[in-house]
Amino acid sequence: MAQSWEVRLSGSGGQGLILAGIILAEAGILDGQNVVQTQSYGPAARGGASKAEVIISPGDIDYPKVLACDVLLALNQESCIKYSGDLKNNSVTIVDSSLVKHIPPVAGKIYPLPITKTAREEVGRELVANVVALGALVGLTGVVSREAITNALMARVPRGTEELNAKALEVGFKMAAEARNSQKNVQQVS
Amino acid sequence: MMPARLMQGNEACAEGALAAGLSFYAGYPITPSTEITEILSRKLPARGGRFIQMEDEIASMAAVIGASLTGAKALTATSGPGFSLKQENIGFAALAEVPCVIINVQRLGPSTGVATAPAQGDVMQAKWGTHGDHPVIVLSPASVKECFMLTVRSFNLAERFRVPVIMLLDEVVGHMRERVELPAVGELNIINRRKPEVEPHRYVPYRAGDDKVPPMACFGEGYRYHVTGLIHDENGFATEKPDAVQSHLKRLQDKILLHHSEIVDSEQVNTGEAEVVLIAYGSTARSAARAVRLAGEEGLKVGLFRPISIWPFPEQQLKELARKKVKFIVAEMNFGQLALDIERLVGGLCPVHRLNQVNGELIKPGTILEKIREVY
Amino acid sequence: MLPEVEQYFRIEKLPHMWCPGCGNGIVLHSLVNAISGLGLNQDKTVIVSGIGCASRAAGYLDFDTLHTTHGRALAFATGIKFSRPELNVFVLMGDGDCTAIGGNHLIHAARRNINLTAIVFNNHIYGMTGGQYSPMTPSKKRATTAVFGSVERAFNLPELVKGAGATYVARATTYHTALLTNLIMEAHKNKGFSLVEVITACPTAYGRYNKLGSPAEMLKAQRENAVNIKDLRGSNGEVPEGKVVIGELYRAEAPEYIEEYLAAVKALQEKGGK
Structure with missing residues (x-):
């Protein structure tokens, strides 16, 4: 039986988090789930702290924002501190270890992953860090199926960038598999 | 029913307007309603409609009223400060009984406030924002699907009762995306304004029957009538006669009161x-x-x-x-x-x-x- | 009233509400002469006005008429014309209505070069509210809010709208009625934003506060102070002190807003875009 997920994607403006939230929500729909996606943002189009939230549930969704976070993605230091206060005990936090140096003590499992660095070095474009992150997030949590996230991503990306994005997603999934198998990457706080 | 898809509240308003038969949009960019303007700038022209970005919100409201007088289904969308600017011409639409829809995606005020934050501070302004006593219809959606359905309904109510209808969203509803299954256009009940059935020389533009809503002629169709923001008699011309003033303003109230149960x-x-x-x-x-x-x-x-x-x-x-x-x-x-x-x-x-x-x-x-x- | 223009008036609404000696009726007469001369379909012609003495003109004319809010006539007219481009749209405004509260709409209508014919009744003062100074009140002239003479400078309206992008600009006075009729006709024929400024007398307020004499004397002054632009050509082009240039002041070719819009949409549809 499918469970409800409260997912928060955070970082700074310009990192493509709202788009990542939209893709994740559309993947939820492809999986036959109900979804709500919200965001909060400042006046600047670049920089600052930005977040996109996605709730995926088999039933109706009333309150549209995250109250108890199941999955947190933090792509910068500020968002990692600002948005990690309401994590559930069995939650999963993924931080971009290329950009987050200080991880606050949080509930649940923490996966520090070199997301931006990998996007730059293995995919060739830092721009697709959000897609690498999506791959890692789905790979580690299963909030949506791999098929759904792939199809949702392909439906959203600009023509001509399918290959690049598919590779970014693939790299993210690979990163997740490695992280799951290697306990040294996991910090468990309870 | 259309297939399920992810849609934003503001987008659902734009889609609802198109489904209702929108043919004219005038707007001015303002957070958090801008998506409505952007979406309609892309979609309306291709459907033979008219999109214009005016010099300010006052002009947007004015252009909407002008277009509606020629028979267009007309919309403007805005937020806090822009809603304040539109008030005078909303009063004109109420008094002259020109159908139109105004979407206000509320943000935190007063003044510039917090432009990206939700609030519900325009509830009283929506009712009393323009000077003078006047009727108004205000709808408030709580979901993306309702943004669509209530925008359609706003046009129906505006056309049916010849009133400005205000959609009061808030930033959360406007920017929220949800899975929606929307009805196809053919599944919607669409109401168009009642036109005069008499010859132009017999047309009394502001004479209403029992339902208190006078039939409305379009400009350019030979009726050659006068529309003014002055209190007017049945013929549409300014009057200061106490009986005529009272009876006109009373009818504006009555046309909403009489149909209260149909509207609420x-x-x-x-x-x-x-x-x-x-x-x-x-x-x-x-x-x-x-x-x-x-x-x-x-x-x-x-x-x-x-x-x-x-x-x-x-x-x-x-x-x-x-x-x-x-x-x-x-x-x-x-x-x-x-x-x-x-x-x-x-x-x-x-x-x-x-x-x-x-x-x-x-x-x-x-x-x-x-x-x-x-x-x- | 002359029978050839009678059909354009709502006779039952006359006599008009303007003061004895007011020039507004003269402008109206030239306007209907121009409409008659152009042979415009009365059912396809719309008169839009703002708020003020001049804007009451709409009520006397037998067309679809729209008496809007103060300063906003051009914005309402933009909605009408853009929605139904086949309609002939004349916009009647006073100087305060058009250049103060409506100044923003004026420059943007001109910038878009939308096919509207604007007629500005310039009596240099707010008449309906009892004679306050406007952006068209010349420096040092008196008004109830400038009892020692205005310390502001007046707009040069033709230069303002020309700079903003209008493609036809003209000026006449209520003394030069044949010229005025002709300019309104030419303005309407121009495919784009056209503006005709008409100097009209307000003996009750502007004339009285500035001791300009009887209505007849004010009209006489219009004749004496006017210089036709044709008579300036050949000289060094300088306007003699205290004179007002009348005639067709500016004409240009530029893309018209609605034509551009429709062409862009057509191109998009041909490309198969949505």
Whole structure:
């Protein structure tokens, strides 16, 4: 039986988090789930702290924002501190270890992953860090199926960038598999 | 039904307008309503409609009225400061009885306020924003699907009653994306304005029949009539005769009063056995719905009354609940704008508590739950 | 009233509400002469006006007429014309209505070069509210809010709208009625934003506060102070002190807003875009 997920994607403006939230929500729909996606943002189009939230549930969704976070993605230091206060005990936090140096003590499992660095070095474009992150997030949590996230991503990306994005997603999934198998990457706080 | 898809509240408003037969849009960029303007700039021209970005919100409202007089279904969308600027011409549309729809995606004010934060501070402005006594219809959606459905309904009400209809969203509802399944255009009930059936020389532009809504001719169709923001007689020309002034303004009131039950809309959740009834609208109603659920888990009998038409307010439905001696909690992202009217309507029959939060954040279910425990 | 223009008036609405000696009726007469001369379909012609003495003109004319809010006539007219481009739209405004509260709409209508014919009744003062100074009140002239003489500078309206992008600009006075009729006709024929400024007398307020004499004397002054632009050509082009240039002041070719819009949409549809 499918469970409800409260997912928060955070970082700074310009990192493509709202788009990542939209893709994740559309993947939820492809999986036959109900979804709500919200965001909060400042006046600047670049920089600052930005977040996109996605709730995926088999039933109706009333309150549209995250109250108890199941999955947190933090792509910068500020968002990692600002948005990690309401994590559930069995939650999963993924931080971009290329950009987050200080991880606050949080509930649940923490996966520090070199997301931006990998996007730059293995995919060739830092721009697709959000897609690498999506791959890692789905790979580690299963909030949506791999098929759904792939199809949702392909439906959203600009023509001509399918290959690049598919590779970014693939790299993210690979990163997740490695992280799951290697306990040294996991910090468990309870 | 159309296939399920993810859609934003603002986008659903734009799609609803197109489904209702929108043919003219004039707007000016302002957060958090800009998506409506952007989407219609892409979609309306291709459908033979007219899109124009005017020099300000005043001009946008004026252009909408001008276009509607030629028979167009016309829309403008804005937010806080822009809504303030539109008020004078909204009054013109009310007095001259020109159908049009205004979407106001509320943000935190007053003044520039917090441009990206939700609030519900324009409830009273939507009713009384323009000077002079006048009728108005204001609808408040709480979901993306409702953004679509109520935009269609706004056009229907505007055309049916020859009034400006205001859609009062808030930033959360406007920017929220949800899975929606929308009806296809053919499945919608679309109402168009009633046109005169008489020869032009027999047309009395502001003479109404029993339903108080006069038929409306389009400019350019040979009726050659006069439209003014001065109080006018049945012929459309300025008058200062006390009887004519009173009778015109009274008819404007009456055309809404007479059709009150056709216009008002509300939703009730779990109110049957409830001892406490939450009253909330827009995104706040989503928090309230969760609070109802959380309270139920604690064994508390709590329901939700959600006005969908804010003005006119669903008075009868509220009064029926009041007679059952429930305790009301009115939760709003303002300092009690709708609560004021609810207190008046309840008239001391039962207690009305207020929960007001104006900090730029959606009220959390836990905050409402605390209030429930406090008054229960 | 002359029978050839009678059909354009709502006779039952006359006599008009303007003061004895007011020039507004003269402008109206030239306007209907121009409409008659152009042979415009009365059912396809719309008169839009703002608020003020001049804007009451709409009520006397037998067309679809729209008496809007103060300053906003051009914005309402933009909605009408853009929605139904086949309609002939004349916009009647006073100087305060058009250049103060409506100044923003004026420059943007001109910038878009939307096919509207604007006629500005310039009596240099707010008449309906009793004679306050406007952006068209010349420096040092008196008004109830400038009892020692205005310390502001007046707009040069033709230069203002020319700079903003209008493609036809003209000026006449209520003394030069044949010229005025002709300029309105030419303005309407121009495919784009056209503006005709008409100097018209307000003996009750502007004339009285500035001791300009009887209505007849004010009209005489219009004749004496006017210099036709044709008579300036050949000289060094300088306007003699205290004189007002009348005639067709500016004409240019530029893309018209609605034509551009429709062409862009057509191109998009041909490309198969949505």
